[in-house]
Amino acid sequence: GAVVSQxxxxxxxxxxxxxxxxxxxxxxxxxTMFWYRQFPxxxxxxxxxxNEGSKATYEQGVEKDKFLINHASLTxxxxxxxxxxxxxxxxxxxxxxxxAGGPGDEQFFGPGTRLTVL
Amino acid sequence: xxxxxxxxxxxxxxEGKTATLTCNYTNYSPAYLQWYRQDPGxxxxxxxxxxxxxxxxxxxxxxxxxDTTLKxxxxxxxxxxxxxxxxxxxALDSNSGYAxxxxxxxxxxxxx
Numbered sequence: 001g002a003v004v005s006q007x008x009x010x011x012x013x014x015x016x017x018x019x020x021x022x023x024x025x026x027x028x029x030x031x032t033m034f035w036y037r038q039f040p041x042x043x044x045x046x047x048x049x050x051n052e053g054s055k056a057t058y059e060q061g062v063e064k065d066k067f068l069i070n071h072a073s074l075t076x077x078x079x080x081x082x083x084x085x086x087x088x089x090x091x092x093x094x095x096x097x098x099x100a101g102g103p104g105d106e107q108f109f110g111p112g113t114r115l116t117v118l
Numbered sequence: 119x120x121x122x123x124x125x126x127x128x129x130x131x132x133e134g135k136t137a138t139l140t141c142n143y144t145n146y147s148p149a150y151l152q153w154y155r156q157d158p159g160x161x162x163x164x165x166x167x168x169x170x171x172x173x174x175x176x177x178x179x180x181x182x183x184x185d186t187t188l189k190x191x192x193x194x195x196x197x198x199x200x201x202x203x204x205x206x207x208x209a210l211d212s213n214s215g216y217a218x219x220x221x222x223x224x225x226x227x228x229x230x
Contacts, residue, residue: 006161032216034217043220043221043222044162044220045220046217091159093162095161097216106152106167108164109154109161112159112161114159
């Protein structure tokens with residue numbers, strides 16, 4: 001099956017620093033990738049839709065200047081958490097759809113990145 | 119507002135029994151519904167997708183039903199095994215293209 005990787009798998013940083021998380025589709029192309037955030041015991045919450053070659057679409061309440069998304073190629077999207085604060089500590093998960101997929105086709109999720117901001 | 123509700127209480131069953139998990143939704147008219155498995159500290163893994171015109175779908179020991187009148191999906195695992203212990207998430211299409219809205223998930227524990 002299709003594989004999505006994320007790097008790093010976990011990161012600890014100091015408050016005020018920026019952290020970049022990479023999401024790669026390893027064996028398929030994805031024009032669209034999605035970034036989710038999950039707090040303990042909570043559901044995955046969609047943060048933004050990353051579109052290759054264009055600006056990301058952010059969900060209501062998600063600050064686009066704080067969570068910078070870049071989708072420079074059909075296999076790579078990056079999420080940068082700028083000036084991170086302890087409340088940004090969470091589990092960040094990306095997903096991707098195969099370029100050849102249609103509506104409702106399964107999404108492939110990355111293993112997630114655990115961010116801890118001290 | 120759109121809501122997806124899954125039983126927040128953990129489901130504990132004995133190995134070999136059938137586990138049944140429930141997903142209810144409101145203010146949705148989904149074209150399809152998906153079920154995912156999530157292990158601790160890991161991303162979700164796709165299990166099954168059922169479309170609005172399908173009543174039931176099976177995959178090995180898994181069975182999903184979809185009742186658009188009741189606005190409910192049931193997820194069954196037959197002959198459950200301890201390896202089936204995980205959190206199971208129900209997901210519906212969102213208003214954001216192909217992105218998904220997820221329920222909080224139900225934790226399943228299968229004991230030997």
